[in-house]
């Protein structure tokens with residue numbers, strides 16, 4: 001039976017890489033790219049079809065940051081499909097990020113250095129704003145929109161005798177201390193991204209508690225640090241190139257030998273693109289770097305860069321880092337074998353092997369959320 005898979009935020013970065021990986025895995029897949037920008041979605045579809053000629057790739061307009069758009073997208077999905085096997089809740093934003101340079105240098109010489117690089121704790125703040133629904137944009141996009149979508153899609157996701165899966169793209173930046181039940185949308189704080197990712201971890205657990213018996217299973221993944229439009233929004237690409245040696249040093253530090261929660265998989269583009277369409281370039285170069293060579297997904301003139309810095313002593317060319325996506329790993333697992341309270345992390349071993357490992361979600365979850 002063909003699997004029906006929907007990916008939100010599929011037109012770039014991790015979402016697009018996931019789509020490519022899933023199509024390589026299962027040729028009979030019916031994949032739906034749910035994106036807010038149809039021009040970019042169309043370009044992503046064209047790129048995917050150039051690699052997977054006979055794939056079935058549908059497009060759907062979905063702005064997860066708008067309740068209205070979510071409701072109409074859910075109606076459209078219910079009209080198109082009779083069930084849904086996988087729903088990847090991947091779309092996410094980190095608006096106006098600021099790096100605290102002083103905290104960075106202070107952290108660099110502290111015992112917390114590995115944790116700082118792995119989780120960005122104390123380093124990053126964002127400036128949020130209200131969206132047209134009157135909600136904080138970060139929570140609306142990273143959490144509420146996806147939750148509304150799940151609720152609206154229950155007829156497709158909770159079918160008797162069939163299991164369906166939800167997979168949230170969370171983050172190592174998710175932190176309980178950034179979340180407050182008194183300020184659910186993080187209106188008053190400066191770390192809405194961290195807070196929203198923690199809330200999605202909690203929501204996933206709550207969904208497992210309430211929906212497993214109806215055949216719906218939810219998992220949370222953490223992709224590590226991946227060079228995408230989101231990370232290029234934090235620092236420009238040349239800056240990333242500059243700080244790579246620091247990251248490499250941290251990765252090689254002795255601490256890494258004793259802590260296994262450090263995972264940096266930066267991929268960066270160093271060469272300029274000769275492609276003429278800036279939109280195309282912006283949304284494809286981050287993905288193109290992850291492809292091995294000369295496939296149809298390379299826009300002409302975009303040079304692949306393949307610097308893969310791994311903690312654990314190896315610096316080398318990583319031709320298809322996406323094979324380490326934990327979203328893809330989860331696709332291959334039976335839901336009953338998964339831990340409903342775990343966060344599945346993409347990790348790279350000292351020898352350069354990509355693997356996925358479950359970790360307990362940060363701290364114990366607040367009872368209020370799970371009830």
Ligand SMILES: NC(=O)C1=CN([C@@H]2O[C@H](COP(=O)(O)OP(=O)(O)OC[C@H]3O[C@@H](n4cnc5c(N)ncnc54)[C@H](OP(=O)(O)O)[C@@H]3O)[C@@H](O)[C@H]2O)C=CC1
Pocket residue numbers: 008009010011012013014015034035036037040062063064065066090091092093141169170171172222223224225226227228229230231283
């Ligand atoms: N890169 C990293 O190191 C990490 C990323 N993540 C998470 O991974 C996910 C993917 O991000 P990443 O690939 O890095 O970054 P990208 O910016 O490349 O991808 C984000 C995707 O989400 C889409 N999106 C944003 N807002 C909306 C919206 N309102 N409605 C629909 N789609 C939307 C974007 O579409 P558009 O092109 O229109 O903006 C884009 O396709 C995010 O949830 C992010 O938080 C987690 C940990 C680390």
Ligand SMILES: CC(C)CCC[C@@H](C)[C@H]1CC[C@H]2C3=C(CC[C@]12C)[C@@]1(C)CCC(=O)C[C@@H]1CC3
Pocket residue numbers: 099101104116117118119120123124170171172173224225231234235243
């Ligand atoms: C010289 C300095 C300005 C260098 C600062 C380095 C930081 C920019 C990065 C160190 C750890 C990174 C990190 C992320 C962003 C960039 C760092 C803060 C994420 C928050 C990106 C998105 C995620 O979901 C998790 C990442 C954790 C690590």
